[in-house]
Amino acid sequence: MKVLLYIGLAALALLSRTAGAELFDGANGHEMKRIAYSSKLGVEVFAETTDGKWCDDIVSLKLFAHDETAFDEALLSKLMEKVGRVLESECPSVKQAAVDGYNDNTLVYQGGASRPDKWKPEKGTLKIQIRQLQAAAAKTGKSPDWVPPAGKKILARVDPSALEHRVYSKDKKCSVFLTTDKPANVIKKWSVVVGDNSCSENLIYGRANVTLFDEKGKYAGTADGYFTEGRFTGRKNLNVVPLNRYGYGRNVQNLSYLIESDPELKIHYVGYLTSRRNPKTGRYSVWSGCSPFTIAAVTDNEELFLDASVTDNIIRTAQSFADIFCPGVKKMKFFATRVPQGLPGMDMPETEDSDLSEDTRLIYSAVMRRGKDKKWKFVTDTAQNLARLREMKRRAEETREHQLMMADYNELTRSDYLGRLAYMHGVERIDNPLSMLVASQIIESPVSVNSLVRIASLGKDSAWTDWPAVIRLTGTGGLLNRSGWHIVSGALAPLPQDQRKIQGVPDGDFAGTLELSAATACEEEGCREISDVVSLVRRRHDKPSWTPYHAPQRTNGE
Amino acid sequence: MTKSMAAAVVILLLLFSGCAFFIVLLQRDELEKDVQYFLIKNKIRQNVEYGSVSVPLSDIVTLNDVEIRFSPYFSFPNKIRSFSVVSYRETKTIPSALSVSAKGIRFKISDALKSRKKAPETVIEDLAAFDPVSGIFTMSLETFLLSGCDSVNADADIRYAYLPDAKKMSLYFKIKDGCLGQWQFGVSLDNISNEQQGRLAAAAGHLLKKGDPVQDLRDFLKGATVTAMNFSYTESKLVTGYKKYVDSLYLRLPGQPSPAEIDSKGIQSIVSYMSFSSPHRLRNTEIARKIADFVKNPETISFQSKAGKKAALKALRGNAFRRLTELLLRLDISVQTESSVFGTL
Structure with a gap:
């Protein structure tokens, strides 16, 4: 086994030199440099560049594998050990690496590795998190429970509310997802001709020129641009992991995608694409997620938003995603929520009756704009920290309940x-x-x-x-x-x-x-337990640890 | 005796018997008329029903199967097996002596309470707020029910005597029931004018017609002086039953001492209460102890005023219970208790 590894390492090192000058247009628009390749594992390793440079203290790596098993812990550890040596050789200043793992152009692993840890990779969590989010979206109002389900292949979960049909090429080797409200039996007879794309996994990813033909074989349109999991995003190259494809009526169709997960804070950052129906033509627009850029921090960890500095940090993270996914965007909507979908203004159309102030699924929401100074600023009166409001309310109720309990206690001490x-x-x-x-x-x-x-x-x-x-x-x-x-x-x-x-x-x-x-x-003869007034009050208010004269602490601003 | 003599005797006997029978019929008819006249004269004809009038063989007029019809506001089923006027005398048209006896007085206390037609909420609230001490005086009928006494089957004797010139009156009342026990009450009053005496009769009339004789009784006692008083009670089930109720009221658990019985603290409280009216603590303590003994072992208790003592009712102050206490103490009342061993001798 060791011999095989050494052979693999040698091949990787050799390839790293030959691939040194090769550049290509990366999936998310950033320049990428291939720094290593393992034919044995079927993995290509690219480093993301900024202004043509990829070497820094922290490098961002993209690993493209033919087989998802390449990201299993044992194989990935061995691979990263070798990649680490290449990094140290090519970029002596490197200390850490952020690693994104792709299988068939789908992000299936996110983690990191560092020089002090001898490039041992962190446990990848992305796949299970995606499945959690998909499951959470399927159960409306239910938050992700952070327990990973089993499974292998991940594709966007398509909801019955999605007006979407898969249209194949004549040879059935390639397909796109077409958003249309036409009947399924009609669309079933439609076809595409795909140019400029290898069409892996029978779906178009990345750049392509797709011509659409209707059931009679007549030309029905052209989609010349970028595709994400078979869905046309126009000139926007979004190499994202779609989560859920759904819709709210025929006019608004949605596609959520995972931006990033933060296992430490237990947050999934989810973005939203929309496709709107043109009432005149009956056609749907290309998938767009930048007008405005909408991002949700999906979490059960509501307490994060009780701390102003943590909240600011999360919002800054969301702002940085706006820069990455929608460079130059001037408006963004940020939501912190327990559910990945189904909130008015986030992915659902807003109505006059939309009031999220009482919605326990929402934790925080804000609309931000940026002007010429490129700094994000809250739009007046749009930021609402419901977590904090709820906490203040809870503490006020707790204080009030304590007062009531004290009143009960005082009354009972005088009662017969x-x-x-x-x-x-x-x-x-x-x-x-x-x-x-x-x-x-x-x-x-x-x-x-x-x-x-x-x-x-x-x-x-x-x-x-x-x-x-x-x-x-x-x-x-x-x-x-x-x-x-x-x-x-x-x-x-x-x-x-x-x-x-x-x-x-x-x-x-x-x-x-x-x-x-x-x-x-x-419990006792003649109910003599009532002589214990404290227990009596605790039992009545269902507060087993309550103590008289010890009022709950009040928070600032109450 | 010859046959003719015998025949004559038989004929005479038959004649005498016939005459006697005829006389009795005439007397009964006359008596019936007298009773009716009395009832009509006193405007209570509508309030008294009776089955028959007994032939007076010894000046005792007896009404049988009597039913008192109270006012519609205070009406409940009742029956008196016999009601006898043992004696009746007038002085200058003023009733100066009366002795009546009633046997087999039957009614239900609960029926009497129902007839008050109080709102259900009021009944419930009154009973929920029932005070076991003052309630004895303010809600006596309820007290009897709470003691477990409902069906009454009693015998009663009432005696009245009045000397108009001396303005003196004496009243005596005795009733005996299987549950309520035996009660005897006697009182001598001074300074009772003829007009006041009339209020006593009016009180009886109002009891029948309106159900509320209180104002008449107040008028009757206005300015009166009590010159002697005695009271005795012999237990049947009343006090025992009431103690059970008080035990439940104060959640007396099995094996615990009865809160209904008066302990030393309770005796002190009674003494303190009495001493507010009369600071004779030694006597007061004796009275309180006797009461406590009786409550603990209820047999017979008697209260007797001291000869020569008198108390003007208008001089009494406070609520009904306070005034009663003060009256008893002004009369220098003494208390005796007897056990059943002596009581049955």
Whole structure:
């Protein structure tokens, strides 16, 4: 095995010299220099250049592989070890490398390597993140759970709302995705003729000249420009990883794509392309994502936006993506959200009723413009940090709840036994069943009561108490599951005479029947746990760690 | 005796029997008329129904199967097996002596309460807020029900005596029921004018017609002085039942001491309450202890005023309970308790 590796290394080193002067028009418009090639692994290694130079402290590498397995940890480690040596040889100042891995022109790996770590690559996370985002988009409103699913090939997930048809060349070796609202059975008969493109994986990537023919074989149009996963982007060469293809009605069609993922902050940066229908011609525009540039930071990590410096950093990152994907763009929309799609203004058309201030899926949103100084500035009144607003609200509620709990606590310390029982059961007062039996006898109607009782026996849907009187509880299913002390609520009436006789209730003794509506089980004899006022308040407010006199800390600006 | 003599005796006997029968019929008819006249004269004919009038063999007029028809605002089923006027005397057309006895008084306390026709919410609220001490006086009927006494089957005796010239009156009341126990109450009053005496009769009439004799009783007692008073109660089930209720009210758990019984702290509270009216702490403590003993072991308790003591009602101040306390203390009341062992001898 070692011998094979050395042979591979030698071949790579040889190729690195021969490829030294070769330049080509990179997928995203940047100049690229091929610095290495491994025929054994089927991997070409390119370095991104700036002003014709690629060598720096940090270099950006693009690895193009014929087989996705080239980015498996073990193989990639060996490859990067060799690439590292080439880098050190060709560019002595290099310390780190950012690595993007492509398979069939599709970004499938993102990571990095550094000289101190002997060019051992980071674990690639891109593929699983793409799948998470696609899955999240499929389940509207559900955020990515950061658990990687299994799988291999990644293509954009096409939603049923997408007005999209795949149109093949006559030989079926090449195809494009055509956005049209024409019927599928008609489009099925359409065809393309592709020029200037190798058409890998049966889909056009990159530059091509595509001529479209309708079902009758008549010329239907030409698409001369760049394609991303078979979708025409006009003069814009977007070498991106499409995530989801969907639409909001026939007029607005969408395509989301992954810009970058930040595993440390747990953020996916997602961009959006739109294709709009021309009402006059019925045709759809080329896919565009720069008017304005719209970017979403998809994350569950809402707390990031509670810190102003982190928020600024994330926004700066988004601004840098605007420069990369849409150089010169003057307007951008930034969203931080839990979901990758489905927010008005982000990818959904906005309406008059669109109000995202209460939308828990949205974390942050802002519209930015830049003028002649090229600095991004927030458009007045467009920035809203909902994470912070929610946090302030939460803390205000927490403070308020603490005040309520303190009020309860103070009240309870002054309350008598019955008052505490009532609090425990969540009612205004605890009634004496004997008094209420008399009341029921006088008004000749059941009386609504809340009482402390001891359940002596429990049946299928009824129970009997033996304290403070014999009371038959009915409708106990689902409300009682054990005997003992309870605080019960329900409609109380005297026990009928025949039942008194059956139960052997002496004359003069009270006995009743209670249609149960609620019950609170007690742990101790006579519900004596109510003497612990703190526990009582905690239980009522569902705050098991609450302590009196320790108010929650207030945030600045509250 | 010859046959003719015997025949004559039989004929005479038959004649005498016939005459006696005829006389009885005439008397019954006369008595019936007298009763009707009395009821009409006192405007209570509509309020009293009876089955029959007994023949008076010893000056005792007895109405059988009596039903009192109270006012529509206070009407409930009741039955008195027999109601006897044992004696009745007038002095200068003023009733000066009356003794009546009622046997088999039957009614349900709950029926009496229902007849008040209070709103259900009021009934519930009143009972929810029931105070076990003051409630005995302010909600007596409810107290009986809370003690477990509903069906009443009682015998009662009432005696009245009035000396118009001396303006003195004495009243005696006794009732015995299987659940409510035996109650005896006697009071001697001074300074009762003829007009005030009339208010007592009016009170009885208003009880029947309006259900509320309070104002008449106030007028009756206005300016009166109590010169003697006694009261006794012999337990049947009332106090025991009430203790059970109080136990439940204060959540007495099994095995715990009864909060209904008066402990030393409770005795002190009673003494303090009484001492506010009369600072005779030794006597007050004795009274409080006797009451506590009775509550603990309810048999018979009697209150007896000291001879020669008197108390003017208008001099009493405070609420009803305070005034009663002050009255008892001004009369230098003494309390006795008896056990059932002695009571049954």
